[in-house]
Amino acid sequence: MPLQLSLPTIRPVSGPLSEVEADLLVVGCFQGEPLRGPASALSDEAQSLVRDLSEGGSLKARAFDAEWIYPAPGAVTRIQLLGCGKPVDYDMRVARRLASAAARTARLKKVGRVCLALPSPKGVSPSRFAAVVADGIVSGMFGSNLYKERPNEGYPEQVLVWSDGEPDGPADALDLGRRLGEQVNFGRWLGDEPSNIMTPERFADELAARAAELGVECEVLDEAAIRAGDMMSLLSVSQGSARAPRVVVLRYNGGEGPLTAFVGKGVTFDTGGISIKPAADMHYMKYDMCGAATAVAALFALASLGAKANAMAVVGLVENMPSANATRPGDVVRAANGKTIEVINTDAEGRLVLADVLDLARKRGAERLVDIATLTGAMKVSLGTVATGAMGTPDEWLDEVVAAARRVGERIWPMPIYPEYFELLKSNIADMTNSGGRFGGGLAAAKFLQQFVGDTPWVHLDVAGTAYTDKDHPWQLKGATGAMVRTLVELIAPAE
Ligand code: BES
Ligand code: MN
């Protein structure tokens, strides 16, 4: 089970901050203007302490800086002044991460009750803001320390979320944010589990269990069913592994509208196969299933939120290993849509998996496609760990995805898929090769995927740089990030 035994209750509060009863009060302060926003609801005494700290230079309020007032005046034990950075840079991304950082502080300080008073970004509705704070709190509670001795220590029992509006106004929005955060964490948990545990079979079992809980339709295809579906491109990846592959189709029917499919790369471990990867950093390839984790987390979130829309998740779960049965460079396979592929590099396996699951999504009635994959090191080189690369067609569909990401504060950046990129994939023996070499690697990969989507609107999200972090941050420690789950949810069910 995911590492999240007991989440705190999350309740709204409003009114003077001096009357809030809590062990810890976290107040967001802007750089240069520490008393703008929620800090102006502090008591006069606390405000004058804030002014002193600011004038004395110890309260700079750069984003994620922390300064303490302890013991604190009023009904709270201690106050943390949490830097929000400059007002111009303050957005949903920063707000959510500050809420996560505050939740982490509450855990570290082992407090029973914490109150968060963060400023709302400009132009954001009170309900959207409440949801983002709750989501941030739940995300901040998540830990990757799955196999440590006391992983679940220090959860606060109660979190109060302060706002300057009606006392009970955002209660429903807090609940929605919490539901979203829970499913994001489910996806992160799938990513963090090591590959000896989270095999294709176990992954599929976990999806079936969660689908049953949430009333989502779930169909699991085993190896025989995958073969019967002629998905030989996907099977060419799993054939070298002792672990049998799975394909899982989840379906949520919540209302009207077109059927969108989230299609995920779920390589539970990527050794590279016969085109084996170097040893350094190979352990990160347990995260090579994060595209699939994102796809299913978004679908489960839609179900948990009770979204009035329809969506599907289709994920290909395989392990890429070298062995006597493994695909050899130069082998030719026929994908389920009839196209032939010369596998010149067995490490370009993600696209071989996606080729068949994209086609399956269309066969199951998808009218719009978004695929999510840790597809290329080249995309990580281009955009670093900061942004997800987005490619697709038509432009209108790509624009919709980009706009959804902007609204929730996730970063994606459009990249081109000009016809010339297909020339990189010319084969003398088959319809295409599976690798176009180093230059434009992320774009040639997308061009490859395009051969399997027909005329269905399609966007490809390459999360190779964003799906996991190998650095500790104030808002999250090393591990899977859940990147793009919120964007996909917003795309199908925009928040009010
Ligand atoms: N899973 C990798 C891509 C990857 C690399 C994800 C680093 C996250 C971090 C993918 O299967 C892969 O190996 N791609 C190759 C493609 C190449 C052989 C054409 C790559 O990017 O080197
Ligand atoms: Mn690979």
Ligand code: ZN
């Ligand atoms: Zn891979």
